[in-house]
Amino acid sequence: MINQRVPKIWYGGDYNPEQWDKATMEEDLRMFELAGVDVATLNVFSWAKTQRDEHSYDFTWLDEIMDRLAEEGVHVCLATSTGAHPAWMAKKYPDILRVDYDGRKRKFGGRHNSCPNSPTYRKYSALMARKLAERYKDHPALVIWHVSNEYGGYCYCDNCESQFRIWLKERYGTLDKLNAAWNTGFWGHTLYEWDEIVVPNALSEEFGGNRTFFQGISLDYRRFQSDSLLACYRLERDELKKITPDMPVTTNLMGFYPELDYFEWAKHMDVVSWDNYPAIDTPVSFTAMSHNLMRGLKSGQPFMLMEQTPSVQNWSPYNSAKRPGVMRLWSYQAVAHGADTVMFFQLRRSVGACEKFHGALIEHVGHEHTRVFRECAELGAELQQLGDQLLGSRSNAKVAIMYDWENRWALELSSGPSKALNYVDEVHKYYDALYQLNIQTDIIGVEEDLGKYDVMVAPVMYMVKPGVARRVEQFVSRGGTFVTTFFSGIVNENDLVTLGGHPGELRHVMGIWAEEIDALLPGQHNQIEWNQEWGSLRGSYPCGLLCDVIHAETAEVLAGYGSDFYKGTPVVTRNRFGEGLAYYVASSPDSKFLQGFLANLCEEQGVKPLLNTPTGVEVTERVKDGGSYLFVLNHNAEEMTFDAGSAKLFDLLSNRQVSGHVTIPGRDVMILKRSAAQS
Structure with a gap:
């Protein structure tokens, strides 16, 4: 269980005070207390701020923020900042830059722009993780490490091509076995030397982004790239574990993201965390399925909801606002399916660049008198009220x-x-x-x-x-x-x-x-x-x-x-x-x-529904110590009535007993506690 140092459902999210002055951070801390924020994720994209060149590291800015958060009782999910390399690194070491699907060498820009097989990237990312661990290993605010951010994207450079050949040698041993596995007798593709193998992209075997003439090589390249990015994660994780062996380590996944085999990744994570961003028209059952996938990556272990938006998100074709009650409803949906944290991206809206219109706890207006803040503060108070009751509870699906x-x-x-x-x-x-x-x-x-x-x-x-x-x-x-x-x-x-x-x-x-x-x-x-x-x-x-x-x-x-x-x-x-x-x-x-x-x-098979409810009223269950918690989530805008059965159940959110026919308001939530004797 990750929540031992903060024994409740963690509440907070990504925070970037390095983008603001100290006065703004002080105002943020005041509002964090009002909202019930107890965990902030820091340092996600701050590599360039901390490391100005090969040898110069400056952590004083992060020291001040870590210390100030600790003073206010806010704990830290500390990221390693390696999700985007600095400009000086791309300028001096071009091997760090990816080559895209069409064979074009990238320049500095964007993020996730590092070749996973670049010796430069692997060297400096692991070194950064080590320096962070050495500096903050005993810091009272630290509760979990967050390696990089949302790994993804393939590279097709010469580094990757040479490492792909090595990966294939380890997988198949001989070219005869590789030729058989790839069926290279088709279209005269028989390979006689390892250096005849080239990366499968638009210049060789593939076309249209995800179509290929030779499934064998393209399938293996996806395995290889997933493994290559995983190797980068593991390098940083290992540096952190050498110095802080008891501190949990994670990285944020992305549900059904297509490029990485998360079942393999989860083997190397202390806890699974993920970023949940459904569109306004995403079926709620698909979001539920995504939560269950994250729960299933580690055999039912509770996971972290690392990111969601309090209101709007910035990349959809139509960035609709979450209607009143929906943020709370979707937060509890995550908890219902196994989350032991509720965290946001972001805690304060950025002033510029592509995420300036992505929602936040603190909007551009800069004060707490907004609908979004009020709803977040109400949820924060409820999570304080729930305490540790739900922590560690699991699914008992058949x-x-x-x-x-x-x-x-x-x-x-x-x-x-x-x-x-x-x-x-x-x-x-x-x-x-x-x-x-x-x-x-x-x-x-x-x-x-x-x-x-x-x-x-x-x-x-x-x-x-x-x-x-x-x-x-x-x-x-x-x-x-x-x-x-x-x-x-x-x-x-x-x-x-x-x-x-x-x-x-x-x-x-x-x-x-x-x-x-x-x-x-x-x-x-x-x-x-x-x-x-x-x-x-x-x-x-x-x-x-x-x-x-x-x-x-x-x-x-x-x-x-x-x-x-x-x-x-x-x-x-x-x-x-x-x-x-x-x-x-x-x-x-x-x-x-x-x-x-x-x-x-x-x-x-004797598997029965948890409850019988109207369409749009979701029911799921978490079990703990012989008892269970039934989550009833009304995704309809209108109130609905369902049969809770004859046993008296206790609703943790309203602090009342219910039984028989129960009415639940639109977009509302009930958490019905059922004792071991009733289960």
Whole structure:
């Protein structure tokens, strides 16, 4: 638990007092107290201020700020400042500058502009981390280290090319094995020397930003770049840990960000933290799924909400203000799904540059008499009231959805079968159906322990990594329910097709084989004809995107297609395997079908909704010491009524007992405590 030195849900965010004078900082500290701010993130982009040249370091400005915050009882999440290198470094050491996808050498500017394989960047970033650790290791304000900021972006320079060859040697050992893994016999690409390997970008194998002629090399380059950026993080983390071994270290992730394999990154983080920036029209279920992904990166461990905006954000096409109550509602949604902090970017609005219109606790007007500040101060007071009650509590989900970044990369790089196929969207369709049913659901990686769950869903499991099929078989044979979908079991970890019929290694447990894959045009549909009674399912349901034409082997056919040349062939099957069941959904159904289908599966396994609520009223649960906390979040603008059951539950926010039919105001939140005896 990270909150030991501040034993409550941390409240605060990014603070940049180096951009202001001392009088302004003093006024900020006054308003921090009014708002209940107890943790500030410092030094995120201050490398140039601290290090003016190779040998000169000046921390006096940071000393003053750290000391002043400590005096006021505000603790510090201290960043290493290495998210943007100084101009002098780019001028003197051009190896630090990235080369972009089109082969152009960048100049100084922007941020995330450092080549992850630059010896210069690695040297000076690690040195900065060490100097910070040596200077502030005993500072009373320090509560956590924050390495760099929002890692991302690929580089295609000569440094990366040479290091990529070394990475490949370590992965494959010999060129013969590499040639086999990449299938280089295709188009005469056989490689005879390691230095014949070039980076895959617009000058070689790729085109259009995410399309490639050779999936093998492009897939490996994404693995390599993720590993390269991770190596930069680890260099700084290791320097911090040498000097402050007991101080937690993190870096802020970005939800379903496509370029980095966060399951691998999380292995090297003491706590996962992330930045949550939904647009005004982002489905609330997608935000919930993103929180659950962050929770799932470390097997359900609570995470940090490192950034969100108190009001508007500056980069969306339409930067709408959060309506009254929404900031509080979305903050509690994060806590409901596992956050033990609520933090903002930013605490005071910048006066210039691209983030001057990004929201903040303290607006440009510079005082506390704003709607945004009032709402933030009210939330700060509530978090003080909650104290440490929720800290360390976890999800107890019995349903999980499997998500894999490498599977996503391989799907996106694939030539066919449909440009409309979007892995994250298909995962979200299944998550949203469970969300609407108020079924608690984890998002997990392929290495997670499946034995904790009763129902496992793996949408579009295109890539089956070594050992995964065997683990699925064990899960099902021991009584679990497994669901996968169209375009699953197609390739191995090198994106080579598993021969012998789709779904490849999953064929045995699924009891079917797929003969063809039909890609439907936008707006074109087939039908799932459900001609038996099973819960609420009956009749015809639209399906589209892709249609696998499958044959049942040992599986039972539950539904057939309604039209086209494969009319009447199976579209939904169920295979009994050992003590459990494996379901195959051969097309992409609508939400009505998925809700009915998944409700039936959960009911078969004894997995029940947390509560029955109207549409737009979210329910999730955190458990601790045998008891539980039910979060009821009304995302509607209007008040709603739900049935809380006959047991008396205690609402931590209103300090009252509730039971039976309960009315919750629009955009409001309830945290209902249920004792161990009631759980």
